[in-house]
Amino acid sequence: MVKPLKEKVLNTLVNDDSYKSLFLKHQDILFKELSNIYKENKIYGDFPNLYSEYYNEYYHSVSIGPIEEAYNKFVNPVLELLKKKSDVYILDIGSGMFVNSGILAYELMKMDIKPHIVSVDKYTPPFVNINYEADNLRKAFYDNNFYIDNKHIHWIYLNIDARKIRYVNYFDIILHDGFSPYKNPSLWSLDFLNILFRSLKTGGVWVSYTANKSVEASLKILGFDIDFIPSCGRKTPSMRAIKSNIPKPFFKNPYTIPMRDKTLRSLEEHIIVDYFLRVYILREVYGF
C-alpha cells in the first residue's frame, strides 16, 4: 500500500537536518503549515469530477465544474490567438480526464483548424462523461487506445512522468494542469518549466490556472512575458505566459547557479560539493 503524500512529506521534513536546526517555535509552525496544505479536502460538488486520494485534491474545480473551468482557464485564453492558423501544436501536461485538451480540440475543429495534441500523464483515469458535446471526441480517444489520426485531428498520449519529455521549439500552446504547486511540485519547478519553455515555439503560449508566486518567479527567470487572466470561481487570477522573441534561456551556462549555504553554518566542503554536484547534474540533464 502506497503511503499518502502527506505522511511522506512530513516524514521527510522532520528528518531533514535544516529542519532540525530551526528554532523549535519555527519547527512547530512549519510542521502545521505543511500539515494544513495536505489536509483532506473532499466536499463532493455537483459536477462530474475525480478525486485523487494521493494528492488530496480534485481534478477539476468543485465550484464551477470541469466545463466552465476548461473554457475560462485554458480554452478562451488561447482561442483568440489561434484563429488565423490552419494547424496548432498543443502539449497537454497533466491530461487527466482529457477535459482541457478535448474541449480545446473540439473548439479548434469547429473553426476548421487541425489540432496536433501530445497529452502527457503518469496516471490514466477511467473515462468520465462530463455531459458536453466534446464527450464524443474524448470517448473516441479512449476507445481507440488513446490515438486518433485523421485529416481533422492528430492526438497521441504519453503515459509517462512529464519530466521525461524533450521537445525543442515544437508547440504553439501548452496546457499546464498539474495538481496545485505545493502538492505536486514536480510539475512546477524551475527545471521542469525550463523543459516546457524549450519545447515552445517563439511566440508560443503557456497557460495554467495558478498564480502561485514561486511559479511566477520561475516563468520570469525563464524569460516568459506573463499576463493575468481575471478570476472565475477562485479569488486569484490565473497566469498566461508567452515565450517572447527576445529569449533569455536560464541554463545557458550551468556554472551560473548560486552556491548555497542554507543554514549559514555549512562547512566549506559541503557548500562546494553541493554546488558542483548541481552543476554536473545540469550538465547531464541539459547536455552541456
Ligand SMILES: C[S@@+](CC[C@H](N)C(=O)[O-])C[C@H]1O[C@@H](n2cnc3c(N)ncnc32)[C@H](O)[C@@H]1O
Ligand atoms: C488536475 S489533474 C489534470 C486534469 C486534466 N487536465 C483534465 O483536463 O481532466 C492533474 C494531473 O496531473 C497528473 N500528474 C501529476 N504529476 C505528474 C507528473 N510528474 N507527470 C505526469 N503527470 C502528472 C496527475 O496524474 C493528474 O492526472
